[in-house]
Amino acid sequence: MIISQKTQEAKQEVQNFIERHLLSKKEVSFQEKWRKCGEFGILSLPFPKEYGGLESSLEELAVTIEALGEFYPDRGFTFSLCAHLFACSIPLWKFGDENQKEQFLRPMISGKMIAANAMTEPDTGSDAFSLQTTAKKISGGYVLNGSKTYSSNAPLADTIICYAKTSPNLGYFGITAFALPSNLEGLKVGNEFTKTGLKSSPMAPVYFDDCFVSEEYRIGREGNGARIFEVSMSWERTFLFALYVGMMGKQLQKCLKQTQERTQFGKKIVEYQAISHRLVDMKIRWETSRLLLYQAVDSLAKDAPSHTLDSCIAKIYISEMAILSSLDAVQIHGGQGVVSEGGIDSMLYDALPSRIFSGTNEIMREKIIQELLNSRI
Numbered sequence: 001m002i003i004s005q006k007t008q009e010a011k012q013e014v015q016n017f018i019e020r021h022l023l024s025k026k027e028v029s030f031q032e033k034w035r036k037c038g039e040f041g042i043l044s045l046p047f048p049k050e051y052g053g054l055e056s057s058l059e060e061l062a063v064t065i066e067a068l069g070e071f072y073p074d075r076g077f078t079f080s081l082c083a084h085l086f087a088c089s090i091p092l093w094k095f096g097d098e099n100q101k102e103q104f105l106r107p108m109i110s111g112k113m114i115a116a117n118a119m120t121e122p123d124t125g126s127d128a129f130s131l132q133t134t135a136k137k138i139s140g141g142y143v144l145n146g147s148k149t150y151s152s153n154a155p156l157a158d159t160i161i162c163y164a165k166t167s168p169n170l171g172y173f174g175i176t177a178f179a180l181p182s183n184l185e186g187l188k189v190g191n192e193f194t195k196t197g198l199k200s201s202p203m204a205p206v207y208f209d210d211c212f213v214s215e216e217y218r219i220g221r222e223g224n225g226a227r228i229f230e231v232s233m234s235w236e237r238t239f240l241f242a243l244y245v246g247m248m249g250k251q252l253q254k255c256l257k258q259t260q261e262r263t264q265f266g267k268k269i270v271e272y273q274a275i276s277h278r279l280v281d282m283k284i285r286w287e288t289s290r291l292l293l294y295q296a297v298d299s300l301a302k303d304a305p306s307h308t309l310d311s312c313i314a315k316i317y318i319s320e321m322a323i324l325s326s327l328d329a330v331q332i333h334g335g336q337g338v339v340s341e342g343g344i345d346s347m348l349y350d351a352l353p354s355r356i357f358s359g360t361n362e363i364m365r366e367k368i369i370q371e372l373l374n375s376r377i
Contacts, residue, residue, distance in 0.1 A: 010060045014042075014067035022072055030156065030200070031114075033077060038111010042068075043085060047093055051106050058301040062242045062293060069246025073343055075350045076200030078243050083152040083201070084108065086236035088115035088161045091228050092179060095220040104159050104179050116157035116182075118148035118206045119229060129172050129226055133208060135164035137222075141215045142166070142178075144186070144208035155192045155202040157182050162206070163225045175225035178217050186211030197349035236358045237311040238296045244322040244354055245293050247347055248286040251329045254344070255279060258333055269332075278328045285321040292317050309371040312364040319354035319361060326351045 021036045022028075037043060045061045047053025068078040092105040107113040124130050133146025144164055154160065160180045167174035180187060190205035220228055256279060259270035269275045292314040299307040326348035330337035337344040355361045 004059065007057070007059050007063050010056075011063045011067045014064050015071045018068070018071045022074075030077065030080075030202070034081075034114060035111050037081060038109070042081060043089070043111050044109040047089070047105070047109050051093075051101055052110050058239075058297050059294070062239055062297045065239055065242035066246040066249075066290075066293075069243035070250045071246070073346070074200055075243060075247065075346075076198040079198045079240070079350075080114075080153050080201040082236065082240040082243065083117060084115045086239060087117035087119075087152075087232050088159065090232045090235045091161055091177060091219055094231055095177070095224070095228050096179065099216060100179055100219065108159065113158040114153055114156050115159040115161060116151050116153040116206070117232075118151045118154070118160050118162040120148060120150050122147065122149050122205075129175060131163060131165050131175060133162075133164040134168065135166045135176055135178070135213065137166060138212075142176075142213045142218070144178075144211040144213055146208050148206040150193070150203055151189075151206050152201055152203050154182075154189045154204040154206050157189070160187070160206060161219075162208075163229055164208075166222050166225075170223065172226045173223045175229075176222050177219040177225040177228045178213055179219055180213060180217055184211055184213065195353075197346070197352050199349075233358060234300070234307065234311060237315045237364075238300050238307075240358060241289075241315055241318040241354070242293055244318050244351060245286070245289050247350070248282070248289060248322055248325050251325055251344075251347060252279070252282050252286055255282060255329055255332045258336075275332060278332060282325045282328055285325050289314075289318045289321050309368060312359075312367045312371075315358060316361045316364050316368075319351070322351040322354055323348070 017040050021040070022033055041054050042064060044053045045056040045064060046058065047055070049055055065078070065082065068081070069075065072078060089105060089108050092100055092108070096105060104113065108115050121132055123132060133144065133148065135142040135144050144162070146164065148162070151160070158181070160182050162178045162180055163175055164178065165174050166176040182189065186209050188207045188209070190207060192202055192204045195203065259275055259279065260268055262269050270279070296307065296310040296314040299310045329344050330348055333342060333344045336342040340346065
């Protein structure tokens with residue numbers, strides 16, 4: 001995979017930032033790390049300069065997430081950055097009005113606000129548009145009632161991007177998006193979930209109990225929420241999985257080092273075909289994953305008709321290859337691979353949910369077949 005010299009330099013700058021500010025020997029809080037990422041510009045890369053953004057290329061955005069996956073072992077934190085960037089900042093940039101961009105987007109991309117996405121509900125899962133949360137129109141705004149679950153960043157969020165039904169009988173066209181201050185009366189964030197992987201990414205349910213929402217907090221026009229959500233997920237599918245491409249590159253480095261240093265039965269273990277072939281498979285998975293990732297990035301940058309197909313293929317492939325390579329890394333490290341001190345097991349745990357979020361791989365396959373049947377090959 002060939003990337004421009006400018007993008008290569010950007011990746012080196014991200015690595016230097018991680019080493020200086022995120023890999024500190026002293027304990028640094030989640031919020032402090034977030035602030036540092038905002039100051040460095042990670043949260044503002046693709047956005048217009050008029051709102052404090054950097055207007056960087058999409059290739060640079062992808063390589064930044066990839067660098068975080070490669071050089072920063074706290075993938076839960078990087079996952080939270082991505083959830084904020086793609087599921088929250090993108091909708092406001094693409095569909096918000098000027099007041100919303102000043103009130104929410106500007107502080108979000110500077111790192112002064114943390115945002116959470118509230119779409120998934122306990123009884124909907126992959127059927128994302130069968131929402132039960134309602135937003136009843138009244139004078140001056142809406143009254144929200146319902147609950148959301150698995151809302152990334154919710155325990156620390158200043159802003160919550162929420163989707164609710166304003167016209168239940170209209171299905172897809174009856175959903176509306178809102179940007180909400182998290183301190184609204186009637187809005188409550190539940191207890192944080194304990195997770196197997198991506199542990200440091202705070203996640204919790206969100207409840208709405210007769211929560212009044214001013215009309216000024218509605219994103220876009222009423223009934224456009226499903227479209228807004230699809231656009232945000234398109235960006236998330238395209239860029240979030242750069243995290244796993246970076247992780248797979250780091251895995252390969254660790255495994256190459258381990259196999260050349262560890263000796264069994266008088267030979268370096270890399271000399272055994274059962275081990276060397278695992279390394280070859282890891283290399284193939286990593287290289288092909290990068291190609292698919294940057295193909296999806298390029299098609300989004302060009303607004304190509306193939307982008308849905310490209311992003312769904314990349315999402316499926318990268319998530320499934322990340323799990324396979326993580327299993328190989330555990331096997332290559334033997335006992336070291338299943339103790340937390342080595343950091344190998346956490347790669348597997350962090351990879352496992354990648355087949356579920358941003359649309360399950362089953363749903364991605366449904367999208368791909370629809371693209372094929374519509375002759376968008």
